[in-house]
Amino acid sequence: MHHIQRLAADILGRIEAGTTLTDALADAQRQQEQLTPAERGALQDLSYGSLRHLGVLRHCLRQLVPRPLPEPQLERLLLVALYQLQHTRAAPYAVVNEAVTSASGIARGKFKGLVNGALRNFLRRRDEILDAAARDDVAAANHPDWWVARLREAYPQQWQAVLAASNAHPPLTLRVNRRDGPVAEYLAQLAAAGMEASALGNEAVQLAKPVAVRDLPGFADGAVSVQDEGAQRAAHWLDLQPGLRVLDACAAPGGKTGHMLELADVELTALDIDAARLARVGDNLQRLGLNAELRQADAARPQDWWDGRPFDRILADVPCSASGVVRRHPDIKWLRRPGDFAALGRQQAAMADALWTLLASGGKMLYATCSIFPEENCQQLESFLRRHPDAVRLKEEQLLPCERHDGFYYALLEKH
Structure with a gap:
């Protein structure tokens, strides 16, 4: 199964280049149609696991090979192999042999000896190397430095628990x-x-x-x-009643859409800018035996799609950093950059402003994110309230990742 190890290393390279883990895995599995179900599962485990523990894996590798490796793919291969040696039941000799075989295809195989020596060195010094990584706060966090710094500033008493939850395997x-x-x-x-x-x-x-x-x-x-338990709270916050006209903005993949329709017989429009993702909403509703108007459009440009009839309830599930769902998507923490928040903030504000104009007087809008960072949540809300004096905050809540649920932010607003 050395090709699984190599494919996982290839996927790490795709993540470094900016591709999401979901897309990189889907591409790999599409290109490797011969993979058995067991091999597909192994590839997913190696890809998710390596990203989840990347901080510690990198620290271990630096102890084994202090100098920079001449081939990026060589580093990725060693990281995946180190994950296997630490977190899977694969026989150590098999992992080492697989890595050496995979290294044969890199730079004409001239680094096979380095790979063999580094991994065998890890097996000999395993406890010493892992203890050193555990003592290094940056490595043990398994998150980028800037991410940890922001967490510590926002949640001085809870940041370590948030990191631990974000590094854990998510429940079903x-x-x-x-x-x-x-x-x-x-x-x-x-x-x-x-x-x-x-x-x-x-x-x-x-x-x-x-x-x-x-x-x-x-x-x-x-x-x-x-559906995560935290995500299930959104539909209840909207106080849905039969006959209400409801908009689910950014509806894909449709979990909250289906939940709202389960709770009440409402007239619901499910909106998403992505046609493929909107199709998933339709599939979800078909499975549930529920109906909604599906519309592909940009929620921030209602002039392109709105019929002029106000909505009684709006779920504004705005684009965000997705920092609250890292345990389900460990690539997020490595894909995000500190500079992303300014653009996300502008997008969130524009969408919230546009959707507010569609809300009936006395209607309610739920501003929602799956983020844990204040600039996307409470700070964004305060700015919105300053721009819209007719908006009244009914309640808000920041859910932090824990064993029970992922991280979400909700703020319920009423239009006066």
């Missing part, structure tokens, strides 16, 4: 469709299928161990959806 959390039955009934179905789970309130269920979505009882029939 489900939203039970209450139109199909109560949580207790679905828990019984899971138990009958041999799946251990616990309830998180009236709708959310968290599995003790992740399983393939296709194996979930009733998933294909819309009895349950995959």
Whole structure:
């Protein structure tokens, strides 16, 4: 399976070049049609795991090879192999042999000896090397330095817990469709299928161990959806009532869209600028047996698509850094740059301003992000309130990543 190791190293290179992990994995699997399901799973594990632990892996590599490596692909290959040696059950000799074989294709194989020596050195000095990495705060954080600095400033008492949660494996959390039955009934179905789970309130269920979505009882029939417990709060905040006219801006992939329609028979428009992602909303609603008007358009340019009828409720799930969902998408922390926030802030403000004009008097708009950084959340809200004196803040909440849920920010506004 040395080709899996090499493919994972290739994916790390794609991430360094700015490609998302989702796209890089999809491209690799499309180009390697011969991969078995087990190999596809292994490739996903190596790619996600290497990115999740990249800080420690880099520190280990610097101890083993102090000088810069002449070939970037060589470094990526060693990082993936070090992840395998630390976090998988693969036999150490097999990992080393795979890496040496993979190195044969780099610079005519002249670095095979370096790869072999570095990895065997790690096996001999494993405890010493890992202890040194654990004592290095930068390495142990497994996040960029600037990210950690911002977290410490924003959450001086909680930043370490946030980092720990962001580095952990995410739970598989489900939203039970209450139109199909109560949580207790679905828990019984899971138990009958041999799946251990616990309830998180009236709708959310968290599995003790992740399983393939296709194996979930009733998933294909819309009895349950995959959705983080924190994300499930959005629909409830909007106080939906039958007959209300509702806009879900930036709706893809449709988790919140489906939830709103499960809660109330509303007239819902689901908007997204990306046609492919909007199609996923349609697929999700079809599985749930629910209907909405799907519209491909830019939420920040209502003049291109709005029919002039005000909305009673608007979910403004604006583009953001996605810093609250890093445990699900570990590439995010390495793709983001400090300079991204200025452009994101302008985009968020423009979208919130545009959507506010579509809201009926007495209507409610929920400003939502999956970010944990104040400049996208509470600071953005304060700026919005200064620009819109007719906006009244009803409530707001910053959810930080923890064992139970990802990181989200919600602010509910009413138009007076």
